[in-house]
Amino acid sequence: MSTDPATHELLHDILKQVSRSFYLTLNVLPAGVRDQMGLSYLFARAADTIADTDLIDRGQRLKYLNQFRAQFQTHKIDWKAIQEIQAVLIPHQKDSAESILLQRLEDCLKLYETYSAGDRERIQWLMEVLPNGMEMDLTRFPGESAGQLTALSTLDELDQYTYYVAGCVGEFWTRMVCAHSPEMARWDVTKMSTMGVRFGKGLQLTNIVKDIARDLHNGRCYVPEPLLQEAGLRPADLLDEDNLPKFRPVLNRLIQLAMAHLDEGWRYTLAIPRSEIRQRLACMWPILLAGETLKRVLVAPDLLNPAVNVKAPRGTVYRVMAITILTCANEYVATAYWNRLKGILSEP
Known part of the structure; x- marks a missing residue:
């Protein structure tokens, strides 16, 4: 993973904006995994935000959840797909933290691209499995x-x-x-x-x-x-x-x-x-x-x-x-x- 201090600071700035409590908890983790866990949390919360935006219908939520999950199934981010998710969902956020997270989703994915192949593979696995629970909520x-x-x-x-x-x-x-x-x-x-x-x-x-x-x-x-x-x-x-x-x-x-x-x-x-x-x-x-x-x-x-x-x-x-x-x-x-x-x- 990149050890660029600017990259590290960018991630922690996003975490503090999205969840101060999680950011403080994150600091107890060993330094070697702190950033990976923090970024994974942001991706999981973004998926959850997409699934829980009840001001748009379930079919659309399911579409955008799978659209987001697809970014972890390829070696290249589809930036247009991410911008579509942002354009549709940001106006419907009742919570300012969720809105900030969606606004900074591109920053999160750019950070993800700097990670080692092994860390990306582990995050890819998580983001393939975890959204199944959100999909289950929407369909079950x-x-x-x-x-x-x-x-x-x-x-x-x-x-x-x-x-x-x-x-x-x-x-x-x-x-x-x-x-x-x-x-x-x-x-x-x-x-x-x-x-x-x-x-x-x-x-x-x-x-x-x-x-x-x-x-x-x-x-x-x-x-x-x-x-x-x-x-x-x-x-x-x-x-x-x-x-x-x-x-x-x-x-x-x-x-x-x-x-x-x-x-x-x-x-x-x-x-x-x-x-x-x-x-x-x-x-x-x-x-x-x-x-x-x-x-x-x-x-x-x-x-x-x-x-x-x-x-x-x-x-x-x-x-x-x-x-x-x-x-x-x-x-x-x-x-x-x-x-x-x-x-x-x-x-x-």
Whole structure:
């Protein structure tokens, strides 16, 4: 990859404009992969922005999503196609950060062209797989409101979805760090990629259960119908907050599935050499915070209220960061914390 300071500064300028919080989190990563991860985040978010621009119809969104994805399937960027995406979508952005990202999409792709062949190949792989989840949202869920609510059909379909939108990121992360860190080069990439996939799936399942009410009101039920049927429920029943007690056995099953994936992610984290403190922190934080979030989801009395945002409070975030940083990502201290969360969330 290019080590041109101007290239580095351009990327970080875009990141700060698009997501200050992600930019600050990015700084914990090892320098050797920081820029690649940052640029990949921008590409993933751009694809998500295209898919979520609900002021244009689904057919157009799908067209432009595939048009964007096509840029990673060739050795030459189609600049006219990118300019078309910008011209159509920028006027419809409600969020200034999304608008800025689309405006600077050409800059991002020019930076991508400066990367090594290996890094481009890894990003190409990610951008071939990740948009499948966005395409699934556009095609599997035809409506955009509670009146057009649609549910996934099977647990396998849910598993496939979580792979597309997050599991593949764990695989991508593993491939990238193994390529750039001499310590990580000793890893069995295939084995650790499989563990990384489960890590990502656990994080996505956490997002699904905590955001369930808002997704339902946007026409999307990620809880497979057979699970609901076992509890005597239909997808539309989850729009009634009074059905939360009846839904709790299904919710608990999804939490257990998320925790099983996250526990595999914890084993992944502890396999990172102790000398790689930054990488350990970058893995410990999302797992511990996912556990803290699931702890709150488990007992939330208003989980089916779309106005309520169930998440770990800022004080908890700071505590997790302080404990892990001050102990230099010590596995005994952090694992004791994780085991306490597992005990709380263990199946009754």
